[in-house]
Amino acid sequence: MISIYSLKPRFQNLLRPAVLRLAQRGVTANQVTLAAAGLSVLIALVVAWQVHHPWVFLLIPIWMLLRMALNAIDGMLAREYGQQSRLGAYLNELCDLVADSALYLPFALVAAVPPLLVIGVVLMAVLVEYAGVLGLMVGASRRYDGPMGKSDRAFVFGLLGLLVAINVFDSRWIAVALWLVLALLAYTLYHRVRKGLQEAKGLI
Numbered sequence: 732m733i734s735i736y737s738l739k740p741r742f743q744n745l746l747r748p749a750v751l752r753l754a755q756r757g758v759t760a761n762q763v764t765l766a767a768a769g770l771s772v773l774i775a776l777v778v779a780w781q782v783h784h785p786w787v788f789l790l791i792p793i794w795m796l797l798r799m800a801l802n803a804i805d806g807m808l809a810r811e812y813g814q815q816s817r818l819g820a821y822l823n824e825l826c827d828l829v830a831d832s833a834l835y836l837p838f839a840l841v842a843a844v845p846p847l848l849v850i851g852v853v854l855m856a857v858l859v860e861y862a863g864v865l866g867l868m869v870g871a872s873r874r875y876d877g878p879m880g881k882s883d884r885a886f887v888f889g890l891l892g893l894l895v896a897i898n899v900f901d902s903r904w905i906a907v908a909l910w911l912v913l914a915l916l917a918y919t920l921y922h923r924v925r926k927g928l929q930e931a932k933g934l935i
Contacts, residue, residue: 743803750807760808760815764822767801770794771830778837791834791892795885798830802881824864827881828857835888838909841895843902848909855916856884862923871930874923879915887912 753763774794781787805823809815832853839849859879866874877883891905 742799743807746800746803746807750804750811753804754808754812758808760805760812761819761822763801763805763808764819764826767798767805768826768830771798772833775833775837779840782837782840785898786896788837788892788896791837792889795834795889795892799882799885802827824860828860831856831881831884835884838888838891838895838905841902841905844906844909848906848913852909852913852916855913855920859916859920859923862920862927866923866927866930869927869931871927874927874930876923876926877919878922879912879919883915884912 771794774790778787778790809819835849835853835856838844839846860881863874863876863880866872875881879887887908891908894900895902895905
């Protein structure tokens with residue numbers, strides 16, 4: 732299944748010089764992971780606080796792009812500079828869930844967007860990532876299958892943030908988009924479970 736995640740190797744190549752400089756300065760993967768999560772929560776709080784000013788939603792697409800870079804950087808620091816650890820594995824998964832949830836929730840405050848729909852998307856996203864991690868428990872790899880994985884959600888919510896900020900159409904269309912995201916998340920959940928079981932049986 733096609734996912735933006737498949738573009739990750741090219742993105743990493745662009746970031747490699749910056750990763751080298753960070754490693755030389757003693758920056759660790761865990762520090763980057765925690766910083767990305769903390770800043771995500773801070774930005775989400777600012778957006779929620781100033782939600783009556785649509786332009787504040789511009790922070791979301793800008794930060795989503797920067798956060799994708801930070802997520803790639805922490806992984807490269809861990810793998811390429813001997814910083815992999817059990818704590819890092821926990822932080823990587825938990826901090827991503829915290830950051831994603833925080834950045835999605837301000838959309839529940841947008842007029843004409845049902846708050847329960849946004850909460851449903853947040854909960855389904857958590858289940859999708861949990862299903863990805865469960866691949867390890869059945870003898871498969873950590874599954875990142877799409878079509879609505881982490882990178883795909885970052886792109887979608889970044890785009891939605893841009894659309895809210897420039898106010899080019901009725902915000903009810905945001906709700907329509909979120910229903911589509913929810914449907915794709917449900918399929919992604921099924922897809923990850925199926926692929927994990929197939930891999931564990933040696934079928935893929």
